[in-house]
Amino acid sequence: MVTVTALEEELRRIAGSVPDPELPVLTLGELGVLRAVHVRGTDAVEVELTPTYTGCPALEAMSLDIERVLHQHGMREVVVRTVLTPAWSTDDISAEGRRKLREFGIAPPRIRHPQASGPVAVELSPTRTVAGSPAxxxxxxxxYCGSAETELxxxxxxxxxxxxxxxxDCREPFDHFKEL
Structure with a gap:
């Protein structure tokens, strides 16, 4: 069992409070991309970060923002390491993150595989989601209005x-954060 120190918990909270560069309504902690924070000596820290997908253009900005905020909190050396396993999934978005997306006008991803481990099948969804449909x-x-009557x-x-x-129903267009 891995023991997490109080300092590591505090630094994780600080690193996790960094806004996502593409969706600034969410923090990296709420998005679920911040995997771990390990203290290495008195003023050095290693952060594990998982991109939402391979080649994510925001990964560099996330890393620099984490480095900046941890330097501001007294860490002289900050190393942000990209971790690809386990792969990030939209199931990693916190309940608070899903609430914030909804309030921001983005339909949050549906929880697809809450206990999944290993490969997950990718399924294309129908273009319309209508309450009571066989989808x-x-x-x-x-x-905006909560209707299940939407179209892609x-x-x-x-x-x-x-x-x-x-x-x-309300005819408003909106973004939907796709499930992965």
Whole structure:
């Protein structure tokens, strides 16, 4: 069993409070990409960070922001290491992160594999999610009115991790954070 010190917990809280560069409404902790913080001596720390996908362009900005905030809190040496295993999943987004996405006007990803370990099948979803339809899983709900009556406009939106949808009831377009 790995013992986490009080200092490591505090530094993890600080590093986890860094806003995501692409979705600043979320912190890296809420997004679930911050994996671990290990103190190495009196003023050195190693941070483990998992990208949302291989080649994520925001990884460098996340690393620099973590380094900056930990330097400001007295850590002389900060090393941010990219960890690819286990792979990040949208299931790693916290309940608070999902709430913030909804309030920001982005439909949060549905929880797909809460206890999954190992490979996860990627499934394409139907373009419309209508309450009571035979589509697998929960419908994508409109973040504005809560309706389950939505349609896919584009599989890609402002970032590769989001799709563009429209509510069939209130007619508002919205981003949906795709499940991975």
């Amino acid at each position: 697998p899983g929960d419908p994508v709900r409109c973040p 406009l584009s599989r890609f939106s402002s970032t590769a991790c989001k799709a563009l949808r429209r509510c069939l």
